[in-house]
Amino acid sequence: MGEQLTENLGNIALWNGAFALACVPAAAMAGRQFRWQWLVAAFLLFNLNIALVLDFFGLNERIYALAGSPETTFNWAGKITALSASVLILCTPFINLRAAGVTFRQDQKSFIGWIVFAALCALGVYIGLQIENDTHSAETIAYQLTMPSLEEEIFYRGIFLFCLVKAFGDGPRILWSNFGSAALISTLVFTIIHCLFWGASGIQFSTEAFLFAGVFGLVLTWMRTNTGSILLPILMHSAINTIWRLF
Template identity: 35%
Template sequence: MENLVESALPALFVLPVLAVALAASGSRRTGSAALLFLLLLTLDGFLVSAPVVYDVAQVPGANWNWTGKALSLAWALAFIGFGPLSRRDVGLTVRQRPNSLRPAVLVTVGLVLLGVTIGAVFGGGGPLRVETLAYQLTMPGLAEELAFRGVFLALLHRAIPAEAGAAVSWWPAVVTTLAFAFTHSPSLEGGRIAFAFLPFLLPLVAGAAFAWLREKTGSLLWPTIAHNGLNAAIFVSGSVAGAA
């Protein structure tokens, strides 16, 4: 039960911002998409954490939560396959919007350099293992980008349409970025809500960059590359710094 409550915290924390966004949009016909976003956000958190919390279906000998991320990928792909969103809606395309390649590359390189800096300053968790590198280069970007900058962002674009004359509403990016940060902090500790600022700050900054990449390019390709590049850079740089 506590795991389900903790999984619902991001939805509860982002709810006031979502309510403001819905009110600002003036749309009264798309509340179902916003509700679905909150429910799926909670489901994603529960599925990702369940293998670790209940010690079930974990990869033998693994140090990372491969099963939880695989479950996140599974529900998102199933929702895209059978739900109301198309692959184009969620950014499952390699085609990029015109004039977006150069800024996407620059932002991605900047995020990787940020990861190198963070790893060098704060260090890592000891020697870099092959599993750690394999995990960071694949699962976080694939699972989290498909969910947050894919399904969740698309649902909120339906819930919060762009104002007349605007190319796109940025409210969905704001709400999903906050939701992404809230999945990293707060947490439940002994039945009480604990909030850690640094684990919230980095996903907030990075999530904003990932959302910008998604909106700029119209695809999940660069957000996924940037996400995995940032994560891998933190661990590689931290391992090098720790060994020095």
């Protein structure tokens, strides 16, 4: 078994373990509202998404070959295959597009989310002007502007959150958004995949990544539940990844 495959399997085990542990109290709190079929669907779709991003099926090499074997720094192929799978899943009758946030329509009070978006963008510009920043390549800007935001928001704040809401319910209305167990679990899983890894020396945990991904994961999930759409989270995610790199 190759070292990379071992690390990937370790990562999947860690992430699924954290996911499962978070679901135990959530299921207990949901009581009779809990629907295990949708939780199983969430687990299966989560693992499919991760397997595609990590290239478990060996599709990346074929995609790069079709594109003329370009020299790339980032995981374009993995993100593109995962994004394509999410789009296909959205085309099935099992996913209600409106309920999954795949709509331009905005809920009442969504203007609050847009105000927060404008404020955070302004803060990002200010921070970018204050720090010494290396010059970033065109590929870096193009990738960070598109792939993480499109692939991760459509899946984690769209499909994944939809399945979790079906499993556990919406939760209470807090700060102009429904923020219950489903929202918290989707945020936790999103955070864990950015900060908890299996490496050659065993489990590796980044406190910095945990705080950064956790805070912005909460903000992105709140924006999704406030507006009822993944549009604002996609824009916010793109802004988070790129604004500070432009100065």
